[in-house]
Structure formats: structure tokens, C-alpha cells
Amino acid sequence: MVDLSNYKAVILCGGQGTRIRELSENIPKPLVPIGERPILWHIMKTYSFYGIKKFILCLGYKGEQIINYFENYHSRNHDFTMKISDRDRRRFHDNEKEDCDVNDWEITFALTGLSTMTGGRIKRIEQYINEETFFCTYGDGVSDINLRELFEFHWSKGKEATLTGVHLPTTFGIVESDQDDIIKSFREKPVLSGLINGGFFVFNKSIFKHIEGDDIVLEDMPMKRLVRNNQLVMYRHMGFWQCMDTYKDFLNLNTMWDEKKAPWKIW
Numbered sequence: 001m002v003d004l005s006n007y008k009a010v011i012l013c014g015g016q017g018t019r020i021r022e023l024s025e026n027i028p029k030p031l032v033p034i035g036e037r038p039i040l041w042h043i044m045k046t047y048s049f050y051g052i053k054k055f056i057l058c059l060g061y062k063g064e065q066i067i068n069y070f071e072n073y074h075s076r077n078h079d080f081t082m083k084i085s086d087r088d089r090r091r092f093h094d095n096e097k098e099d100c101d102v103n104d105w106e107i108t109f110a111l112t113g114l115s116t117m118t119g120g121r122i123k124r125i126e127q128y129i130n131e132e133t134f135f136c137t138y139g140d141g142v143s144d145i146n147l148r149e150l151f152e153f154h155w156s157k158g159k160e161a162t163l164t165g166v167h168l169p170t171t172f173g174i175v176e177s178d179q180d181d182i183i184k185s186f187r188e189k190p191v192l193s194g195l196i197n198g199g200f201f202v203f204n205k206s207i208f209k210h211i212e213g214d215d216i217v218l219e220d221m222p223m224k225r226l227v228r229n230n231q232l233v234m235y236r237h238m239g240f241w242q243c244m245d246t247y248k249d250f251l252n253l254n255t256m257w258d259e260k261k262a263p264w265k266i267w
Contacts (some may be wrong), residue, residue, distance in 0.1 A: 004151060005051040007131055013139040014060020014121055015113055018221070018244055022104060028062040030139035030212035031069060032244060037256040038069065038075075039244055042142050042264060048101045050147040051267045055105060056128050058112040067109050073102065101267075126208045137199040139241035142264040153235045154202035160231040161207055161223075166198030166241035176229060195234070198241045200205035207244050242265060 013030045023032045030040035035262070044055060053110035059066055078177065079093040108128050112121040120138065135147070145164060154162040197219065210222040226232035244250055257261045 002151065002155075003051065004148060005053060007134055007151075008054040008056055008121065009044075009047045009052050009137070010056045010129075011040065011137055011139050012118055013040065013057045013066055013113075014063065014116060015139075016061045019248065020247060022247055023250060024069060027065055028060075029244070030141075031062075031065060034142070034244075034253050034262075039142065039253075040066070040139050043137065043139065044105065045101075045267050046143070046145070046264060047135065047147065048080055048105065052092055052147065053101065053104050053106060054108075056108045056110055056125050057139075058110050058125060060112055060114050060116060060121070063109070063111060070107060071111075074189060087175065108214065109117045111199045113214060117211050118216040119211045119218035119220070119222050120165035120214035122218060123202075123208060123211040123213065123216070129205055129208075132205050134203055134205070136201040136203055138243070140245070141199055141241065142262075143198065143200065143237065143241040144239045144263045144266055145237050145241070147200070150200060150235050150237075151202055154233075157233045159233050160200045160204045160229075162233050162235050163223075164198045164200035164237050165234040166237050166242075168194070195236065198243075199236060200235075200237070205230075240256040 012031070013028065015029060019195070020029060020032065023029075032044075033039070034042055040057075047053070056065060057063075074080065074092055075090065077099065080090045081093070082090040100208040108125075110121075110125045110128065112124040116124065134172075135151075143164075143166070150162065150164065207222065210225050211218070216222065223232060242249065242253060242264075246251060253262075257265075
């Protein structure tokens with residue numbers, strides 16, 4: 001069984017979250033909370049569960065707040081005692097079980113630019129990738145994905161890149177009727193049959209050669225080039241996946257968490 005602790009996870013944290021501006025006006029989208037912790041923390045906990053504890057955060061919009069969050073992580077999340085004259089020595093009182101693995105996280109904060117596109121952000125962190133393969137995902141989506149299976153799938157295919165395909169639940173009900181307009185079926189928010197890009201990529205280091213600069217969108221030319229070369233495969237995830245794209249998504253994810261019905265909480 002492969003030891004995933006030898007691999008890094010790159011998380012794209014630089015976007016402005018324009019479709020959820022009521023929440024991301026003052027904080028970067030990855031810091032929008034689910035419960036008492038940012039969605040970024042939830043994503044990192046998923047990787048950490050599988051032994052992946054080396055992270056590269058591609059920062060952009062309000063990235064300094066993400067740095068500040070982790071620099072003051074324990075002070076933000078735990079009771080502590082300190083002397084004013086010696087603020088660097090703090091005695092923390094409550095060491096939550098959920099936080100035991102956080103102490104082992106190694107985070108590289110990469111300042112990848114305010115307006116850099118997704119591909120450009122990945123290109124900028126090339127210097128931090130020494131391994132032949134690395135994980136990558138967006139900073140706004142949670143899932144119960146099995147990252148070990150994803151990694152093994154990637155290696156079994158022998159291609160440069162793997163993306164995770166997920167089902168997208170529609171936000172509308174679907175009504176079906178017969179030729180006399182008699183309704184025969186009403187399905188509330190069914191899951192659509194097609195698959196969309198859910199992130200949770202595995203890339204070989206060769207991905208960097210497909211990205212020329214800051215203005216390159218990962219999902220555009222690099223992906224199209226990989227498709228032309230038959231170097232992109234899809235891992236089909238049939239379980240839970242949800243991005244925080246709108247205020248309604250924010251409410252739904254927080255309701256799941258508050259009711260202890262969060263499928264992505266695998267730790």
C-alpha cells in the first residue's frame with residue numbers, strides 16, 4: 001500500500017468568490033466557515049485523514065488572512081494562558097481530538113498573485129514540487145472522496161492527469177407529464193446523470209509544461225491539450241460532493257454540519 005504521506009496537496013485559494021460576495025467581501029472564500037472552522041480546514045482534514053499533511057496554499061485575494069489564521073491557529077481555537085511580557089509562550093488548555101493531526105501539518109504559503117488564473121497559480125508553485133506526482137484541488141469544495149482510491153486509479157491509468165467527476169444535483173425539481181399534460185412524475189432536486197469537474201486532481205509533475213504563464217486558466221488550454229494527447233482520465237466519484245458557490249450552499253453545508261449529518265466528515 002502506497003504511503004501518501006510522501007505526497008503534497010496543492011489547494012487553490014486565490015479566487016475572489018464573486019458569486020458568494022455577501023460572505024467573501026471581507027474574508028477570502030476558503031475562510032468562509034462551516035461550523036466554527038473555515039471550509040479550507042475541512043478540505044485539509046480530508047487530506048490529513050489519508051496521511052497527506054504537506055500542503056501548498058496558492059494565495060491571492062486577501063491571502064494574508066489565510067496566513068494569519070494558521071499563524072494564530074491554536075490561539076483562535078483553544079483556551080490558553082500567557083504572560084503579557086512573554087506572548088510567545090502560551091499554555092493551551094483544551095486539546096481537541098479533532099486537532100491532534102493539525103500539529104503535523106506542514107504548510108507552504110505561496111503568494112501566487114491577486115489576478116493570476118488557476119493554471120498560473122499552479123505554475124507558480126512548481127519550485128515546491130519535488131515529487132513526480134501531487135494532489136490538487138479547489139479551496140471551496142468538500143467531499144467524502146477516497147483519496148487513496150483516487151491516487152491508485154491515477155497510477156493504474158499511467159496518464160499525466162486525473163480529475164474527479166461528480167454528479168451535480170439540480171437546484172430545481174423536474175416535472176414529467178404524458179401527452180395529455182397529466183403529470184406522471186415530480187422529482188425534487190434530482191441528481192443529474194452527467195458528471196462535472198469536481199476538482200480533487202492528481203497531476204504528474206509534467207503538468208507544468210502545459211502552463212505558460214499567469215493568465216492561463218487550468219480548465220482551458222492545459223486541459224484541452226491533455227485531452228488531445230489522451231493524457232487526462234476521470235475518476236468517477238459516486239459519493240458526496242458539494243462546493244460552496246452560493247449563499248444557499250453555505251447555509252446547506254452549515255445545516256449538515258450543525259445536525260451532525262456532514263458526509264465529508266470522515267475523520
